[in-house]
Amino acid sequence: MPTLLTWACVVNFTLGLATVLVIVFSVDDVDALLSTPLSQSGPVGPVIQMFATAIVSRPWTAAVSIMLIATLIPCCINSDTAASRQLWAFAEDGALPNSAWIQRVDEKNAVPSNALMLTLIAPIGLSLLNLGSPIALNAIISLVIVNLMASYLLVASTSLYSRCTSATKSPQELIYGLGHRTGIAVDSFTIAFLTASSVIVLSVS
Known part of the structure; x- marks a missing residue:
């Protein structure tokens, strides 16, 4: 499994790097691309506008x-x-408001x-913010991304602290250890x- 991952x-x-390089060297005027009404319609707008500019055909763009x-x-x-399984796990431990309702399992x-x-409903509700204020939606998305990075940062920092202080087993004793x-x-x-x-996500938002 670790090898597969x-x-x-x-x-x-x-593949992601190749895609980014193609986009970077293919788009001539980024400001013009982002200034169109389609680009400003939502987070996916610039991508669709890029397709429309390159293809020059509405049916093919669609x-x-x-x-x-x-x-x-x-x-x-x-x-x-x-996400639902994680939410259920937190509710099962009583860590959320109204945990009894959230942790309920459909017997069938x-x-x-x-x-x-x-x-499922919460993201749909947040997405409706785009109808009123795309800036607010982008701010929430940036905050979610930063929180996700913070969770990874906490794990990496704890791992680094453990390796430097030898507070836990050495990596050589672990099954999938990388070495010290x-x-x-x-x-x-x-x-x-x-x-x-x-920092980049917060500055851009």
């Missing part, structure tokens, strides 16, 4: 946009499922239906990257 990260990073949305649907389902389908519906020096290097890079990314 590593190769998945390598493939995703390579087709490519639908393909993009279709690839995001499984990702959204996976994210909602994972054996799923935490209330937690699932809550994690490699682990410190990876944790240090992770902390630096997440810190810089958080």
